[in-house]
Amino acid sequence: MKKRITTITLLVLSLFTTLYSQEIPIENLETQLSDNTQQYSKSILVNEIKDIDVEHIALTSKNPILDYNKDGYKTIYLFVKGNGSVIVQDSIYDIVPETIFLPNIKDITIKTAEKDTLHYVKITSKLTAQDLLDLKEFPAESTQNVYYAKFTDCVPYTEPIKSPNTVSRTILPNKIIPRIAMGTVQTKGPDEVGAHKHPMLEQLFLGLSENNCVVFADDAKVNFPQHSMLHIPLGSSHSVTVDKDEVLYYVWMDFFLDKKGEEWLKTHNVSDDN
Numbered sequence: 001m002k003k004r005i006t007t008i009t010l011l012v013l014s015l016f017t018t019l020y021s022q023e024i025p026i027e028n029l030e031t032q033l034s035d036n037t038q039q040y041s042k043s044i045l046v047n048e049i050k051d052i053d054v055e056h057i058a059l060t061s062k063n064p065i066l067d068y069n070k071d072g073y074k075t076i077y078l079f080v081k082g083n084g085s086v087i088v089q090d091s092i093y094d095i096v097p098e099t100i101f102l103p104n105i106k107d108i109t110i111k112t113a114e115k116d117t118l119h120y121v122k123i124t125s126k127l128t129a130q131d132l133l134d135l136k137e138f139p140a141e142s143t144q145n146v147y148y149a150k151f152t153d154c155v156p157y158t159e160p161i162k163s164p165n166t167v168s169r170t171i172l173p174n175k176i177i178p179r180i181a182m183g184t185v186q187t188k189g190p191d192e193v194g195a196h197k198h199p200m201l202e203q204l205f206l207g208l209s210e211n212n213c214v215v216f217a218d219d220a221k222v223n224f225p226q227h228s229m230l231h232i233p234l235g236s237s238h239s240v241t242v243d244k245d246e247v248l249y250y251v252w253m254d255f256f257l258d259k260k261g262e263e264w265l266k267t268h269n270v271s272d273d274n
Contacts, residue, residue, distance in 0.1 A: 189242035200261030
């Protein structure tokens with residue numbers, strides 16, 4: 001009888017583990033649109049991170065869009081494919097693949113180059129009462145001017161969990177939007193980003209051109225291709241590997257639970273030359 005109870009207990013535990021084991025949520029961006037599609041939008045990883053909304057948007061050259069940014073929110077645009085421009089008041093900013101853009105004003109117009117399709121990820125963050133107070137302490141040039149940069153033009157850094165072959169860049173410093181920072185990681189296999197934890201922040205990854213690697217989080221793993229987006233489970237021990245001759249190239253997006261958590265960014269070592 002005791003042996004039978006033990007067997008049943010093990011079966012129940014196995015079932016519980018299967019049902020409740022950690023997974024890595026991932027979604028692919030639809031970058032191949034039908035010929036008659038002029039505008040496309042889809043919410044990505046809905047309700048994965050509190051107060052963070054993510055949307056994939058695609059525009060053809062026939063359909064510019066006027067975009068509005070709501071009071072009490074901050075919006076980040078990550079342009080991943082296609083060429084175009086963003087018009088802010090009387091200024092025009094040229095857009096190429098892998099560009100970050102923060103308008104820091106209410107209204108902008110986004111246009112696609114002739115005979116092209118522009119794909120971008122729009123990330124909207126709801127500001128807390130503390131965020132609004134912190135914004136007043138940030139430099140005016142960070143909160144009132146357009147922030148605009150091509151990923152490859154951003155400041156590089158090193159980190160103990162990455163090999164010397166890895167190129168990492170900060171594409172969004174943490175003094176532009178409270179509790180948010182972003183960067184890129186790029187290397188060629190065989191290589192890896194070593195296992196680490198950061199329970200003080202939520203994190204999204206966005207696969208860039210040619211990215212083809214594997215992401216691990218505790219006992220879970222998922223193939224991570226280009227133009228896909230995933231959520232690292234909060235507090236998990238996670239790592240990334242890339243096989244020989246394959247490319248690892250993605251954006252990491254850190255959403256800190258509170259201001260104190262931003263101390264994590266001190267693990268990023270920036271050379272004095274930069």
